[in-house]
Amino acid sequence: MDVPNRMAHCFVMESPKGRDRNEHPLLSVVVDDDESVRESLPDLLREFGFAARAFSSAEEFLSSGCLDETSCLILDIAMPGMTGPELQQDLKRRGQEIPIIFITGQRDETVRARVLKQGAAGFLLKPFSDTALLAAINTALQAT
Numbered sequence: 509m510d511v512p513n514r515m516a517h518c519f520v521m522e523s524p525k526g527r528d529r530n531e532h533p534l535l536s537v538v539v540d541d542d543e544s545v546r547e548s549l550p551d552l553l554r555e556f557g558f559a560a561r562a563f564s565s566a567e568e569f570l571s572s573g574c575l576d577e578t579s580c581l582i583l584d585i586a587m588p589g590m591t592g593p594e595l596q597q598d599l600k601r602r603g604q605e606i607p608i609i610f611i612t613g614q615r616d617e618t619v620r621a622r623v624l625k626q627g628a629a630g631f632l633l634k635p636f637s638d639t640a641l642l643a644a645i646n647t648a649l650q651a652t
Contacts, residue, residue: 549582556642566590570598578606580629580648582641585612585619593623600627607648611636 567589569575581599583592590598596608607629612619620631629648632640 552638552641555638556645566592566595566598570595575599575602575604575606578604580645581606581608582645583608583610585610585614585616585623593619593626596623596626596628607651609641609644609648 566583566587581595583595585592587595592608592610599606599608608623608627609630609632610620610623610628611632611634613634615633624631629651630644632644
């Protein structure tokens with residue numbers, strides 16, 4: 509399915525103030541065709557104390573040189589080009605053990621079960637609360 513209006517964003521987030529600076533920066537890849545999510549999620553991440561950097565696609569992230577600095581990925585399931593689950597598998601093949609939180613607007617228990625079985629740290633259905641996202645990020649960081 510071709511969805512031309514989807515845009516990918518990858519946010520590199522530094523550890524919030526008060527956290528141990530020995531932690532690596534967080535990286536969040538968010539791809540969503542909902543403009544309100546694209547605009548609000550970076551603001552929310554900044555409210556949590558993270559700095560953010562955007563990439564246009566999973567492929568751009570992979571070629572960015574940020575892989576080794578990444579502590580956490582937040583991925584939509586459906587992305588133009590490489591999908592979230594495909595990126596998850598690619599990272600596994602590369603030996604990159606980056607915790608992943610999937611976000612999606614589609615309630616598909618088969619996909620949810622599959623990505624969690626394959627090692628995702630979390631799975632959030634849109635719309636999700638600020639608290640749910642922060643809890644998922646904290647759980648993902650504790651898993652590493």
